[in-house]
Amino acid sequence: xxxxxxxxxxxxxxxxxxxxxxxxxxxxxxxxxxxxxxxxxxxxxxxxxxxxxxxxxxxxxxxxxxxxxxxxxxxxxxxxxxxxxxxxxxxxxxxxxxxxxxxxxxxxxxxxxxxxxxxxxxxxxxxxxxxxxxxxxxxxxxxxxxxxxxxxxxxxxxxxxxxxxxxxxxxxxxxxxxxxxxxxxxxxxxxxxxxxxxxxxxxxxxxxxxxxxxxxxxxxxxxxxxxxxxxxxxxxxxxxxxxxxxxxxxxxxxxxxxxxxxxxxxxxxxxxxxxxxxxxxxxxxxxxxxxxxxxxxxxxxxxxxxxxxxxxxxxxxxxxxxxxxxxxxxxxxxxxxxxxxxxxxxxxxxxxxxxxxxxxxxxxxxxxxxxxxxxxxxxxxxxxxxxxxxxxxxxxxxxxxxxxxxxxxxxxxxxxxxxxxxxxxxxxxxxxxxxxxxxxxxxxxxxxx
Amino acid sequence: xxxxxxxxxxxxxxxxxxxxxxxxxxxxxxxxxxxxxxxxxxxxxxxxxxxxxxxxxxxxxxxxxxxxxxxxxxxxxxxxxxxxxxxxxxxxxxxxxxxxxxxxxxxxxxxxxxxxxxxxxxxxxxxxxxxxxxxxxxxxxxxxxxxxxxxxxxxxxxxxxxxxxxxxx
Numbered sequence: 001x002x003x004x005x006x007x008x009x010x011x012x013x014x015x016x017x018x019x020x021x022x023x024x025x026x027x028x029x030x031x032x033x034x035x036x037x038x039x040x041x042x043x044x045x046x047x048x049x050x051x052x053x054x055x056x057x058x059x060x061x062x063x064x065x066x067x068x069x070x071x072x073x074x075x076x077x078x079x080x081x082x083x084x085x086x087x088x089x090x091x092x093x094x095x096x097x098x099x100x101x102x103x104x105x106x107x108x109x110x111x112x113x114x115x116x117x118x119x120x121x122x123x124x125x126x127x128x129x130x131x132x133x134x135x136x137x138x139x140x141x142x143x144x145x146x147x148x149x150x151x152x153x154x155x156x157x158x159x160x161x162x163x164x165x166x167x168x169x170x171x172x173x174x175x176x177x178x179x180x181x182x183x184x185x186x187x188x189x190x191x192x193x194x195x196x197x198x199x200x201x202x203x204x205x206x207x208x209x210x211x212x213x214x215x216x217x218x219x220x221x222x223x224x225x226x227x228x229x230x231x232x233x234x235x236x237x238x239x240x241x242x243x244x245x246x247x248x249x250x251x252x253x254x255x256x257x258x259x260x261x262x263x264x265x266x267x268x269x270x271x272x273x274x275x276x277x278x279x280x281x282x283x284x285x286x287x288x289x290x291x292x293x294x295x296x297x298x299x300x301x302x303x304x305x306x307x308x309x310x311x312x313x314x315x316x317x318x319x320x321x322x323x324x325x326x327x328x329x330x331x332x333x334x335x336x337x338x339x340x341x342x343x344x345x346x347x348x349x350x351x352x353x354x355x356x357x358x359x360x361x362x363x364x365x366x367x368x369x370x371x372x373x374x375x376x377x378x379x380x381x382x383x384x385x386x387x388x389x390x391x392x393x394x395x396x397x398x399x400x401x402x403x404x405x406x407x408x409x410x411x412x413x414x415x416x417x418x419x420x421x422x423x424x425x426x427x428x429x430x431x432x433x434x435x436x437x438x439x440x441x442x443x444x445x446x447x448x449x
Numbered sequence: 450x451x452x453x454x455x456x457x458x459x460x461x462x463x464x465x466x467x468x469x470x471x472x473x474x475x476x477x478x479x480x481x482x483x484x485x486x487x488x489x490x491x492x493x494x495x496x497x498x499x500x501x502x503x504x505x506x507x508x509x510x511x512x513x514x515x516x517x518x519x520x521x522x523x524x525x526x527x528x529x530x531x532x533x534x535x536x537x538x539x540x541x542x543x544x545x546x547x548x549x550x551x552x553x554x555x556x557x558x559x560x561x562x563x564x565x566x567x568x569x570x571x572x573x574x575x576x577x578x579x580x581x582x583x584x585x586x587x588x589x590x591x592x593x594x595x596x597x598x599x600x601x602x603x604x605x606x607x608x609x610x611x612x613x614x615x616x617x618x
Contacts, residue, residue, distance in 0.1 A: 070584050073582055073584055215552065345555070349556065358567055364556065
């Protein structure tokens with residue numbers, strides 16, 4: 001039986017994720033991050049993990065709970081684990097952030113860091129169970145689901161490596177191993193997290209969503225296969241590099257260089273596919289979420305070019321700026337753009353699925369007002385770019401201003417998500433339609449038939 | 450092997466008639482393994498997809514004067530399609546309605562299909578073409594008591610879906 005139903009906890013994931021994003025941007029606005037503080041300073045790490053775990057990972061997991069069943073045409077397995085995973089990850093993240101604060105001499109003990117890390121790993125593990133079980137139920141794995149599978153494995157590697165790092169930082173493990181890990185392991189941790197987990201999952205989901213929203217034939221043939229195979233090869237080599245680091249306490253620069261080349265090849269093929277999807281679309285008019293997604297793809301190109309250049313030149317500021325472009329421009333921008341469509345779509349399904357064909361139903365487009373929201377996306381991508389320039393040029397005041405503007409843009413977009421959820425923009429005919437609950441699990445919305 | 454059944458819908462088309470019912474009637478009367486030779490005044494593209502869904506390959510040949518001859522032969526190797534449980538599509542009547550939803554963005558195909566099913570009598574069959582597998586439609590079909598069977602065409606680009614209207618709730 002191939003079907004997909006509404007994932008009851010997806011909106012709660014989205015709500016927590018957006019909260020973490022706003023808090024992280026507020027902290028950058030207050031001057032908590034690089035370049036005011038060093039890259040490895042506890043305050044920078046608090047901001048980075050709020051973004052990577054609180055915002056991006058929760059966003060991606062919430063989206064996967066909803067869309068993995070769509071990718072493989074099977075119902076989500078063990079859906080009851082979704083809220084358990086969410087709660088566990090939130091508790092673990094809170095403990096982790098306390099642990100970082102303790103490193104800085106604040107309250108608590110630094111041992112909270114690896115403890116929090118363990119709880120986060122447990123949360124990711126619990127979230128991975130229904131997702132992997134759903135993948136195993138699939139008769140065949142379409143390419144987008146292949147990306148998601150590899151991304152989930154990478155998530156678990158990133159989390160375990162991160163916890164080992166946390167143990168070293170907290171002083172629980174010492175010696176040459178800890179020194180080598182803290183010196184050379186951070187790059188791999190970030191690579192598995194930002195690249196393997198978040199970017200591969202975003203690529204997989206977007207392959208399907210972009211073709212669905214543009215009514216464009218799905219990508220087949222050698223280009224998407226090159227994207228997939230070189231991504232897998234790159235990750236395998238990164239695992240080998242991690243193995244070398246654990247074994248010899250030494251980095252493996254040649255291996256890492258090849259990982260970089262494989263990643264470039266994968267991203268190049270992916271971007272080629274995205275351009276083809278846009279070109280072959282049957283929809284003449286682009287909706288706002290697909291225009292905003294172009295902003296995210298441009299950020300991906302800029303971020304990758306800058307990262308390549310900065311790594312080549314060994315320019316730390318530019319590496320940080322590139323990570324800023326990739327994390328806040330590409331992944332966050334794509335996430336916000338897709339939320340602008342996904343939230344109204346899920347709300348539409350929840351409210352109007354039972355009356356389809358029996359009563360007049362609004363279009364999904366009737367639930368949003370694109371003209372004002374367009375300003376929000378414009379401000380968002382403008383502020384991200386300004387923030388990257390500020391980081392590269394080491395002008396902290398400009399980064400703080402950019403972060404405040406970016407936070408304003410996010411709050412404005414959240415306002416639009418809220419309006420869609422409250423059915424606030426629907427035409428008069430549906431003004432009296434019962435409102436769904438904002439974040440909590442959808443009631444059994446189907447009419448008894 | 451039996452000779453293919455011959456059906457000439459050109460006179461019907463010249464008189465402004467709609468040949469779909471006649472063609473489906475002829476398909477319904479075919480013996481197992483028997484093919485259908487169809488004559489028409491144009492290349493009947495939409496019919497190809499309908500017939501593929503029913504497990505027929507086709508071979509279209511242009512004739513003099515702009516007419517076409519199409520030979521439909523049972524492919525015998527139709528992949529097992531996915532569908533609702535405990536229902537045997539082989540015993541369904543031929544489709545009485547046809548919807549092409551390939552150019553519509555979600556959730557419009559669902560809305561059109563369910564609206565059409567609401568307007569149909571119990572037991573009538575609707576055939577629809579979609580750009581992708583309508584995974585959100587299936588729970589709705591099930592909740593409303595409709596039966597369905599569907600699969601992708603050979604190229605994997607179009608999803609073919611046959612639905613039999615259930616009892617009106």
